[in-house]
Amino acid sequence: MDRNDPAYRGQSDYNELLLRLYDPLVLGPISRYVWRCPAEEGIRMYRQHIRPNHLDVGPGTGYFIEHAGLPAGSRVTVLDPNPNVLRHVTRRLHDLEVTAVEADVLKPLPVAGPFDSAAMNAVLHCLPGPLERKAVAVANVANVLAPRGTFFGATVLGRSARHTRMGRAFLTAFNRRGAFDNLDDTEEGIAEILRRSFRNVTIETVGGLAIFAATETSLSGSLNT
Numbered sequence: 001m002d003r004n005d006p007a008y009r010g011q012s013d014y015n016e017l018l019l020r021l022y023d024p025l026v027l028g029p030i031s032r033y034v035w036r037c038p039a040e041e042g043i044r045m046y047r048q049h050i051r052p053n054h055l056d057v058g059p060g061t062g063y064f065i066e067h068a069g070l071p072a073g074s075r076v077t078v079l080d081p082n083p084n085v086l087r088h089v090t091r092r093l094h095d096l097e098v099t100a101v102e103a104d105v106l107k108p109l110p111v112a113g114p115f116d117s118a119a120m121n122a123v124l125h126c127l128p129g130p131l132e133r134k135a136v137a138v139a140n141v142a143n144v145l146a147p148r149g150t151f152f153g154a155t156v157l158g159r160s161a162r163h164t165r166m167g168r169a170f171l172t173a174f175n176r177r178g179a180f181d182n183l184d185d186t187e188e189g190i191a192e193i194l195r196r197s198f199r200n201v202t203i204e205t206v207g208g209l210a211i212f213a214a215t216e217t218s219l220s221g222s223l224n225t
């Protein structure tokens, strides 16, 4: 990804070292104590919604896909602008039929679809704000989802959420660094951008995270232009 692209900072930290530390650190104590939403919640969500022929946007280490209970050989497309992520996930998910696509979710997606499920877990808070711009990412995924497919994920909420003092410190630090751009992200704002592309949206806040699922794409496609 071009260094001048507004989405660059949200994906550039994922080198081999961070990918090795991610599961024990980010999905361990940071999820549990900083965001107060343990990784088990993510596994529960993936197990509930994932279907074979799944699209995963911003898969990170692939931890949730691996623990989602998909039958061996299921088709999974992983989409991320960062080649380190794609290499790491493809290696990890060797029991699945993985297609890796180097792309930015804010641009029209170079994938055919339609996918039976799609996840964007812990990605919206990495995308450049405002929410208006993040709505394009949601629309891009909706455009490649099957009519009966489910789009799901979670995102760290901004300063309106009831973060702990430690949560607020992490939020400030990650936003200063540029790894997050979510200070103004609210549960209602996330719900609103989902409703632009989906007729049926459920969202709940757990700790400092909003967890969402959306079905019935309205497929306006207008946000892509």
Ligand SMILES: C[S@@+](CC[C@H](N)C(=O)[O-])C[C@H]1O[C@@H](n2cnc3c(N)ncnc32)[C@H](O)[C@@H]1O
Residues within 6 Å of the ligand: 007, 010, 011, 012, 014, 057, 058, 059, 060, 061, 062, 063, 064, 079, 080, 081, 082, 085, 103, 104, 105, 106, 120, 121, 122, 123, 126, 127
């Ligand atoms: C915080 S990690 C989340 C990883 C994984 N989904 C999880 O829940 O553990 C953010 C992921 O989003 C990816 N990402 C960041 N910006 C992106 C963009 N513009 N398009 C697609 N993926 C992006 C990063 O490269 C990384 O893989």
